[in-house]
Amino acid sequence: MTADVTVSAPAITEPSRLLLPVYERPGPAVHPPLDFAGYRSTGLRHPKRPLVLLPHRLTEVTGPLLGSDLITPSDADLTMQHDGEPLGQRIIVTGRVLDSDGRPVPDTLLEIWQTNAAGRYRHSREQHPAPLDPNFTGIGRCISDAGGRYRFITIAPGAYPWGNHHNAWRPAHIHFSLFGRAFTQRLVTQMYFPGDPLLALDPIFNSVPDEAARQRLIARFDINLTQPEWALGYEWDIVLRGRIATVFEEPHL
Amino acid sequence: MSERRNMSGLTPSQTVGPYFAMRLPWPDGPYVVPEGTPDAFTIVGRVYDGAGNALPDAMIETWQADQDGRFAHPDDPRGASPAGYAGFRGFGRCETAADGSYRIVTVKPGPLPTPDGDIEAPHLDVSVFARGLLDRVVTRMYFPDEMAANAADPVLCSVDRARRGTLIAIAEPEGHLRFDIWLQGDRETVFFDL
Numbered sequence: 126m127t128a129d130v131t132v133s134a135p136a137i138t139e140p141s142r143l144l145l146p147v148y149e150r151p152g153p154a155v156h157p158p159l160d161f162a163g164y165r166s167t168g169l170r171h172p173k174r175p176l177v178l179l180p181h182r183l184t185e186v187t188g189p190l191l192g193s194d195l196i197t198p199s200d201a202d203l204t205m206q207h208d209g210e211p212l213g214q215r216i217i218v219t220g221r222v223l224d225s226d227g228r229p230v231p232d233t234l235l236e237i238w239q240t241n242a243a244g245r246y247r248h249s250r251e252q253h254p255a256p257l258d259p260n261f262t263g264i265g266r267c268i269s270d271a272g273g274r275y276r277f278i279t280i281a282p283g284a285y286p287w288g289n290h291h292n293a294w295r296p297a298h299i300h301f302s303l304f305g306r307a308f309t310q311r312l313v314t315q316m317y318f319p320g321d322p323l324l325a326l327d328p329i330f331n332s333v334p335d336e337a338a339r340q341r342l343i344a345r346f347d348i349n350l351t352q353p354e355w356a357l358g359y360e361w362d363i364v365l366r367g368r369i370a371t372v373f374e375e376p377h378l
Numbered sequence: 379m380s381e382r383r384n385m386s387g388l389t390p391s392q393t394v395g396p397y398f399a400m401r402l403p404w405p406d407g408p409y410v411v412p413e414g415t416p417d418a419f420t421i422v423g424r425v426y427d428g429a430g431n432a433l434p435d436a437m438i439e440t441w442q443a444d445q446d447g448r449f450a451h452p453d454d455p456r457g458a459s460p461a462g463y464a465g466f467r468g469f470g471r472c473e474t475a476a477d478g479s480y481r482i483v484t485v486k487p488g489p490l491p492t493p494d495g496d497i498e499a500p501h502l503d504v505s506v507f508a509r510g511l512l513d514r515v516v517t518r519m520y521f522p523d524e525m526a527a528n529a530a531d532p533v534l535c536s537v538d539r540a541r542r543g544t545l546i547a548i549a550e551p552e553g554h555l556r557f558d559i560w561l562q563g564d565r566e567t568v569f570f571d572l
Contacts, residue, residue: 143493146453149388150571156391157512164393166510169428170561172569177537179516179570183490184503187451188441189469195404225388238401248397250435264401300395302402307453308441308503309572313514315392332512333390341389363389 145186146368148309149225154335163328165289181309188307191234193268201267203239203279211261213242213280215356218316218344221273222303224367229273230310236302237265237277244283244297253285278356284323296323296330303363310365317343318359391513396435398507399473403437407471410440410484415465417445417485421519421547421555424478425506428562432478436508438559440470440482440519442501447488489527499527499534506559515569519557520546541568 159171179185199205204215222230240246240263243255247262261280269275282297298315305311317324324330324343333339341364350358394402411418421440424432443449444466450458463485470482490498500521505514520528528534534542544567547555559567 143491144455145493151388155388159512159515161512164510164512167512168510169431170433170508170510172515172566173428173562174541174566174568176569176571179518179533179572180492181572182492182498183447183449183454184441184443184498184501185572186453187449189467190451191469236401238397246397246400248400250396262400266401300392300398300401302394302398306451311439311505311514312389312391313394313398313507314389315395329392329512333392338387338390341387342392364387366388 143183145182146307147181148186148307148366149369151366155333155338157329157332158334161328161332164332185308188304188310190232190306191304192232195234196266196268200265201275201277203261203263203265203277205278206262207260209260211241211258211280213258213261213283215278216281217276217278217350217352217356217358218299218361219274219276219350219358220344220361220363222269222275222305223273223362223364224305224310225364226367226369228367229269229271230305230365231269231271231273233269233273233306234304235267235269235275237279237299239263239279239282239299240285240297242280242283244285246285255283255285281318281357284321289328294323294326296321296327301363303365305365312363312365314363315342316361319343319346393509393512394437394507396509398437399435402471403473404471408480408482410442410467410470410482411463412465413483415485418483419485419553419555421482421484421502421557422550423480423557423559425474425480425508425559426478426561426563426565427510430563433474433508433561434476434478436474436478436480436506438470438472438474438480438482439505439507440484440502441505442468442484442503443487443490444468445485445488447490447500486521492532494532496532497527497530499524499531501531501533504557504559506561511561515561516572517559517567517569518545519555522546522549522555537568541566544568 245255344359344361446459472480
């Protein structure tokens with residue numbers, strides 16, 4: 126296709142020499158299907174037409190590099206955001222943000238939100254009759270370090286009921302939002318806790334088709350991360366789509 | 379070593395749920411450029427479900443090049459625009475209001491080269507998150523006053539002609555661009571496999 130269009134921007138030089146990375150495309154079993162009968166709200170909200178393949182070009186291989194100007198130190202410690210300490214089990218949640226090719230993803234923004242220890246979100250539409258904690262908002266932010274590592278201090282969230290089906294309860298979870306380094310890497314997900322009997326009953330957790338992939342949503346309790354007399358430690362690594370190749374690495378001669 | 383545990387596999391997506399508004403919106407989230415930026419305009423729209431109801435609990439994110447079609451990002455080998463557009467963030471985020479509406483304040487990006495030597499028409503990449511979406515859905519917004527560039531755009535050309543219009547914003551009399559997103563139904567927006 127020729128570019129016989131009038132462009133108002135400065136001339137683009139040597140477009141044939143533009144070299145861009147290409148990101149892995151996840152297999153069908155990793156991410157949940159958009160249409161999942163067990164989660165009723167998908168019914169009217171999932172597209173029914175086939176998705177159209179989008180090649181990875183400039184807009185897709187770049188992304189917002191949102192930085193430390195958005196962050197204050199207390200953003201990563203959800204127990205220090207009020208005058209008093211929140212009720213509940215204090216926990217440390219830490220891990221690394223990685224590419225699927227194993228490389229750390231440094232300097233990337235993580236955003237989290239969660240219920241308090243009683244299973245109540247601080248949100249105007251929240252209906253669950255559990256108590257609010259005046260000392261807990263349940264929101265946090267941090268930036269991964271040079272090795273891709275992140276660390277939050279928070280309170281173990283509670284389970285809560287929801288209206289999906291009779292006696293439906295969400296397992297305790299922390300919502301995570303990540304940007305990575307490219308639009309292709311954007312991820313919003315949830316971290317769960319090991320040994321939770323509600324996991325087997327939860328349609329959102331079980332919407333992930335692949336058993337091994339589902340298990341990757343569960344943090345690992347680690348006594349070595351646990352701090353004596355203070356807080357339980359959990360480790361959870363987050364793996365974003367990596368690059369499958371670049372023209373630099375595999376030149377087409 | 380626990381480090382090896384997750385190495386081989388991607389972390390799956392989960393829904394943003396109904397309560398993301400606790401955390402994700404920022405006061406200046408809809409501002410890709412600061413208020414008062416020359417040539418700035420507002421994109422307005424709603425997100426609709428398959429019953430034609432606007433979603434009061436969705437979140438829109440946009441990502442785009444600057445006015446010269448460049449990105450201040452290490453993987454744009456051309457680098458940031460020498461013009462150095464002050465306050466240009468490239469990124470916009472807006473949750474939908476009770477009436478389902480969102481807005482993004484931005485400037486028009488320039489056209490973009492591709493590795494194949496094509497030229498992409500000015501566009502925004504758009505993500506939609508919501509309760510009931512187990513993964514984000516991704517679409518693109520193109521501009522109604524770029525008919526020639528749109529006709530040559532390799533992505534638009536890959537879309538069934540009858541559905542291309544769902545990707546092109548509508549000019550409104552007051553200078554806004556309207557970009558409604560239909561998740562399902564007769565007017566379903568084209569979504570991409572990214």
